[in-house]
Amino acid sequence: MSSGEVPAVRAHQLAKRYRRGWALRGCSLSLPQSRVVALVGHNGAGKSTLMGLIAGLLKPTEGAIEVFGRRPSGTGAPEEVAYVAQQKPLYPGLTVSESLRFAARMNTRWDQGYAEQLIRAAEVPFEAKVGKLSGGQRTRVALVLALGKRPGLLMLDEPLAELDPLAREATMRTLQEESRLHGIGVLLSSHVLEELETVCDHLVLLGNGRVRLDGPVADLVAGHRVLRGSGQPPVASGDVVDSVRSGQEQVLITKRSAPVAAPGWREQAPRLNDIALAYMRNNDDAEVAA
């Protein structure tokens, strides 16, 4: 993020409590504009709650949140934010064409030509009733309705779950191109970590309602190492994020950028997947920022 640029999202000590308890606590983060941000964490970690707060559909119990420098109203998404929730908000009785026309009436930023182009690319029939489409086709339509708004920030809550592998690849490519060509920010929650790795510039990892990791992917990868070996680990225990056995060896994910070069231990750069899994397995309350 260039200095002086307003972040797409800035949260300070954000917290949300439902009747049964806290879903988010002490959540402070800053998401850059025009980047693809992965939002990951175990089931119930608070991802959908964070998206609901950003979209202005939920009100914070504590703390503050700003989206493009303004507080969400609490009555609906700001115009520059498009949000595709897990339960895709579509009208089953409308055809695909009618859904596009309805979206055009509701959004001043709507781009009909672009929306039609995306529907054709997804090979979804314009005259089909939305309620008769397959789950994956409905996902494609929901994505088009969001992208057609030409949003500044597009939030997608587990958009890949119902898509076949080809549709997943096409969707990820569209999101990446949108971000690169039109400067839109994308916040994408998913449990499919391998797929996020190829498209995301920035990672936010939630655990038990807290921010465990928040930073550019390149910094997170550069700030961790994978060590494989046996015997006494050659790093301070406080630097070990996670340790698992693999056959005769121990595999450590460590918070280190410098090489260790210890006899009996090999090391390699981690993949984003390794880092995210390590923090998810070792789910204590400490907050770590890149």
Ligand SMILES: Nc1ncnc2c1ncn2[C@@H]1O[C@H](COP(=O)(O)OP(=O)(O)OP(=O)(O)O)[C@@H](O)[C@H]1O
């Ligand atoms: N409307 C609600 N009322 C009460 N509790 C809720 C509500 N929505 C979420 N919660 C609780 O808040 C916590 C966080 O839920 P949230 O849906 O934000 O997690 P998530 O990370 O999106 O999970 P998943 O990966 O399973 O979709 C969970 O304990 C959940 O049970």
